Amino acid sequence: DAGVTQSPTHLIKTRGQQVTLRCSPKSGHDTVSWYQQALGQGPQFIFQYYEEEERQRGNFPDRFSGHQFPNYSSELNVNALLLGDSALYLCASSLEGSGANVLTFGAGSRLTVL
Amino acid sequence: AQSVAQPEDQVNVAEGNPLTVKCTYSVSGNPYLFWYVQYPNRGLQFLLKYITGDNLVKGSYGFEAEFNKSQTSFHLKKPSALVSDSALYFCAVREWNAGNNRKLIWGLGTSLAVNP
Numbered sequence: 430d431a432g433v434t435q436s437p438t439h440l441i442k443t444r445g446q447q448v449t450l451r452c453s454p455k456s457g458h459d460t461v462s463w464y465q466q467a468l469g470q471g472p473q474f475i476f477q478y479y480e481e482e483e484r485q486r487g488n489f490p491d492r493f494s495g496h497q498f499p500n501y502s503s504e505l506n507v508n509a510l511l512l513g514d515s516a517l518y519l520c521a522s523s524l525e526g527s528g529a530n531v532l533t534f535g536a537g538s539r540l541t542v543l
Numbered sequence: 544a545q546s547v548a549q550p551e552d553q554v555n556v557a558e559g560n561p562l563t564v565k566c567t568y569s570v571s572g573n574p575y576l577f578w579y580v581q582y583p584n585r586g587l588q589f590l591l592k593y594i595t596g597d598n599l600v601k602g603s604y605g606f607e608a609e610f611n612k613s614q615t616s617f618h619l620k621k622p623s624a625l626v627s628d629s630a631l632y633f634c635a636v637r638e639w640n641a642g643n644n645r646k647l648i649w650g651l652g653t654s655l656a657v658n659p
Binding site for chain 2: 462533534537
């Protein structure tokens, strides 16, 4: 049973560029959440997708957008990259209605913005 | 506003000794509380959760946590630490309310080092 898979694992971009990160949820899960984890910090909630819609959003600018596909996989897009966007981006999946949304995390995509 | 505090950046214990990793929280409603562990180059792994009921919650790998409503704490404990427990531990809270809030608020993490 595959867990959450994320790609790419590492990437380097320059300021102003755009990036797309991808996530496949754990088999049987239908909800995907994205978190940003800066070095030495705890994860910060970006947004959550369910039934192909953004259901809740954290305190992130509109440069951060996402999508969920019919197969429950998801993408995180970040436009006009800033140096401060350098972080580990974590995707987590869960099953709606399973109670207290226990999350299964992927290993993350480490983004470096130069 | 929801918040989580992990007052210790690092905890050092000797193998075989009991360990405690502290967490306090602040929510305006009822809390769902979680502990996750992060090993190097790996994703966060769920350890245990408190929703309601018994204040002592047992989880994976022999860990347990005690919910204390009056002290708004949810400390992680293990009776006998193993070197393999060395990792970064995160406490997280979700405020349960009628608005279907699903956002988890995370602490900054506590690095646990278990010395042989």
